[in-house]
Amino acid sequence: MGKKYLICTYGCQMNVHESEKIAGSLSGMGYEETTEVEEADVIVFNTCCVRENAEQHAFGNIGALQKAKAENPELIIVVCGCMTQQGDFAERLPKTFPFVDFVIGTYNLDDFADILKRKLETKKRIVEILDRNGEISEKVTPLRSSYPNAWVNIIYGCNNFCSYCIVPYVRGRERSRKKEDILKEVKSLVKEGYKEITLLGQNVDSYGKDLGDGSSFVDLINEIAKIEGKFRLRFMSNHPKDFNGNVARAIKNNPHAAHSIHLPAQSGSDRILKLMNRRYTASDYLSKIEEVKREIPDCSITTDLIVGFPTETEEDFQDTISLCEKVGFDGAFTFVYSPREGTRAAVMDGQISDEVKKDRIMRLVDYQNTYNRKRSKEYIGKVVEILAEDYDEKKNKYLGRDEYGKMAYFESKENVIGKFVKVKINSTGGMSLMGELVETE
Ligand code: SF4
Structure with missing residues (x-):
């Protein structure tokens, strides 16, 4: 019987796509996927530190594998993902769970196969968290599990340091892939029959700035426009600070680009946006939306919103509702603020009580659901x-x-x-x- 792997993925789309790369490495070594712990020869925990209580979840789930390892000492247990790059997690983990075989960071995921081979040969525990800012490996082909959709990384890391977010600390500074590599991947996905391709990055609008060769997000969209075949192109996510009319025009002129933009506003209050270090005001945000609507009148706009950020008053919250009213979001991912250790917002004065946060999120969700239901009804008969x-x-x-x-x-x-x-x-x-x-x- 062939060897089998099981990957447990936590967190965002970036993590899901990284799991596809790990699956690609394991499949290249002859492993097949299983969903049963008892059948697995390798179990991978792809952790995420962005979600709430992420460390407790990760520790709980990893701890639960102790029994499986005791029953099958040959089982290899791997922990990877962005949590391994947070604080002293990578040092603490093997001490707490001596049965974990190797721990790797997000920068050396493409070395997964080499590290696994080394582990199998030496039988020694390996902890490798590389700091490889600037270097992007292209050696792994992801094993995709989401046909007809495919995700393509165009930029890794983030330079923005929003005060509530841990990403820049655990995923490093922005590093763009070379345009040729992206275009090659997109062309091959279209050839393979994928019908929706989402360009992925913490801030796709920043694409190319670090390459120093004139590459830009607009230029990339324009190059993808030349690819033949029927497919939809999406982006995740744009950033209101960097999104501009040129991007909107490139989307308008690209026959593949869906008329749909996800532009995370986070708040409608200028005071809160400043504390969040988002570097735009509500009126900046609204002018960008106006520009999108001018260029692409039928464009749908979705967003992310956070309620209960430190010091948020009822007035600030009403500014967020007012932003929703002005834009008419076609969808909103709504979040209750919760502190992430290591971020500036976590130590800010004026943390909001759970009761107030709960009340605000319920009112926001209620507002957005009512709006969405109304929009849905407009579809009837079409x-x-x-x-x-x-x-x-x-x-x-x-x-x-x-x-x-x-x-x-x-x-x-x-x-x-x-x-x-x-x-x-x-x-x-x-x-x-x-x-x-x-x-x-
Ligand atoms: S743009 Fe802000 S919220 Fe998004 S990943 Fe970067 S720091 Fe985090």
Whole structure:
């Protein structure tokens, strides 16, 4: 029987994509995936320190593997991901869990296969957290698990130091991939039949600034426009500080780019935005939205919002609601602020009580849900183009999104995953749409 691996992924899309790279390394060594701990020869914990109580979760989950290791001493347990680069986590972890075989950071993920081979040969525990700012390895091909969607890193790290965020401390400064490497990857994904490609980075608008060869995000979008084939192009995430009309125009002129922009506002209060170190005001944000709407009138705008940031008053919170009213967000990821150790906001005076935070998030979610339901109703009777992405066994329906990111469910006798289909919307189910298939590719 062949060797098997199991990867447990926590956190954001960046982590999910890094797990695809680890899967690529393991698959290159002849391992196959399993979802059963008992069958696994290698178990990888890809940790994330961005989520709340991340360390407790990670420690709890890793601790639970002690029994599996006792029953199968040959089992290799690996811990990687951005948490390994936070504070003294990498030093503490092997002391707390002596059965962990190796710990690696995000910079040396591409060396995963070499480190695993070394571990198997020497049987010694390995802790390697490299500091490799500036150098990007291209040696691993990800084993993707999200057809027809694919994520392509264009820039790693972040230079922004928002006061609530741990990312710049654990993922280092911005490092852009070479444009040729990105274009090669996108072309090959299109050739393989992927239908939605999301360019990934903490701040995609910063792409190219560190390369010093004239590369820019706009230039990259324009180059991708020349690639033939039908696919959708998305970005995650833009930053209001760096997003501008040139990016909006490049999106407008690119036949592949979805008319959908995710622009995290975080707050509508200038005072809070300053404390967050976001380096834009609410009115800067609104002018960028106006520019987008001028260039791409049908563009959907989604955002991230945080409530309960230190010192946030009811008035500040109302500024956030007011920003939502002015923009009319097609979707918002709403978060309750929670301190991340090692960030400036964690030690700020004026931390907000859980009760107040809960009250504000409920009001914000309520506002946004009511707005979304209203927008969903506008779809009724329309025929929309949906990229079929998955099949929901509970609902017995296929599901997918339109270019604006709206989710729709529909029935089909044939498997349509990976196809662009036309769906007539008959009703809404809360945030999503229900329709009937009227045409397949
Ligand atoms: S832009 Fe701000 S919130 Fe986003 S990763 Fe960078 S520091 Fe964190």
